[in-house]
Amino acid sequence: MTGAVLQIEGLKLDYAVPGGRLHALRHVSLSIKKGEVLGIAGESGCGKSTLAAAMIGLTGANARQSAGTIRLGGQDMASLSEDDRRRLRGRKIAMVFQDPMTAFNPVLTIGGQLTDFQHNIEGLGRAEKRARAQAMLSRVGLSDPALIMGRYPHELSGGMRQRAAIAAALLLQPEVLIADEPTTALDVTMEAQIIHLFRELRDDYDGAMVIVTHHLGVIAELCDRVAIMYAGEVVEEGPVDAIYHGARHPYTRALMACDPAMIEGRTARLPTIGGALPDLRSPPPGCAFAPRCPLATDRCRAEAPPDVQLTAGHRALCHEVRP
């Protein structure tokens, strides 16, 4: 695809676990354009965080990429040395986590850390770096940035810490910003404010954003496109409007049906999906959702489903959908 800042093709990743290898990503392809906001949704264990970590090259020691490519700005990440990859982090691609404490060292001030994060920028003195840091804190909506500069991470509230972590991620103006569950630990009013902040940022920051969350509401408020994951695969992907108003994959439909926020009136009994996730140490040969799918046929249980292009930009991994 032209203009893709991040392009993932046929990515397979597994973790060494007791009893074998856990296939956390099983053939994932996605691409993200400049200026675009992509949401990644799905239930716990479907591989969202693994995919996000793979994008930034931070999967753990027991992870192995067994197939596929990840290209950042056209460059194959696998062809780079670990040192080169480290240099790309921050400058080309940055990440915000659910727990903003992971972004900071607890014994150093916010200001000191935001200044140090800029160590790779040449031609700027320490005072200028501090000024940039403070400007970025103000940009993310912290009302007294000079004061925040001198604070330690634990002295900030959860919402303020998350803003500071977003400032840290944006400091080097990365081309891709990945946020893994950025609002999950926050109260609803703080969550709303962080969504609002991301919206403002997308207007004046021309990089791409990837928002990983299990919260369908957050994606609807924020994203242009959404990828729905199940058992290590992207089972459906498309523009948010197409997915929220015309989901085609049976899993996407089931997932949306049981979210209480999706149900207009009041209902005492909510729809459920039934069954359980497959064991990713030995994924089924056919469609991973088949055992829980109301439409499943023998073919679904035996053969891996095709990636069906439904309309421009909308695809689903399913035997039973037709364009």
Place this chain on the structure above:
Amino acid sequence: MSALLSIRDLSVDFALGSWLDIGARRQLNILSGISLDLVPGETLGLVGESGSGKTTLARAILGLQKLSGGTIQFEGAPLASPSDFARVRRRTAMMFQDAVSSLSPRMAVGEAVTEPFAIHREALADRRQTARDLLAEVGLRPEIASRFPHELSGGQARRVGVARALALRPALVIADEPTAGLDVSVQAEILNLMADLKDRLSLSYLIITHNLALVRHVADRIAVLYLGRLVETGPSEKIFARPAHPYTRSLIAAEPIPDPRRRRADLAIKGEIPSILRRPGGCVFHTRCPIAKDRCKTETPAPRREGAHQVNCHFADI
């Protein structure tokens, strides 16, 4: 109908500072002016952000937190002495937010679900059979009885929590964030299970949560707490259709809508919830309120009522 639980003008204070300098102890007010009723068979949703005092209220009901004012009646009798609270705890079960860590790690599931009998010194004829029955009641297979908490999925751990809560056939179940951290499909299973059991065993629920989408479906009535004050109570359907208090309105408006065609233009509420150490005077919400006037800074609003709907605001239309 006579109330199962009736709370009048309850207040709770915490002692601040070292317990050594008893004479100089400062009091920090946590809850004040809380009045609530729960009738048998009803589900009350207690809503508010973290730090609003939801869990403290639950602990006060169970006698785990000393009251500094007000009264609680349970099944028609006032709660005062330790033996009164022992009675409440016998008739009330708690479901905790973190289902796995609320179970003892070295206790097998079968033992955990029957532990309430031991705690309350209730006779138990056949412990293994009772465990199997309780597990069946929440849709778990009997083999689960020999598993340990860390061997359970999130949904299974919640079910075990429900089974344990039901062991002594309580009249009231207090559920603190019963589905936090669960996927929506598993959350739906747990909520359906709770609804089935409520009908079958005519339970009442006090559901403590900040999840409005959930409360809208399960609660008959809602009570909204802000910084330890009740700001609005009333029938759930009415409050969601026409929230009267500006804080309730902001909470509902802050909830992201899972529909890209209805994106919020303005994600409501500004600023952060103040620390309970610096609770604003007058109306507690005035520092973040979009309609606050001078009066709100100094005068605590008296409750205004229309039927079962009550709002504590000088300017709300009710």
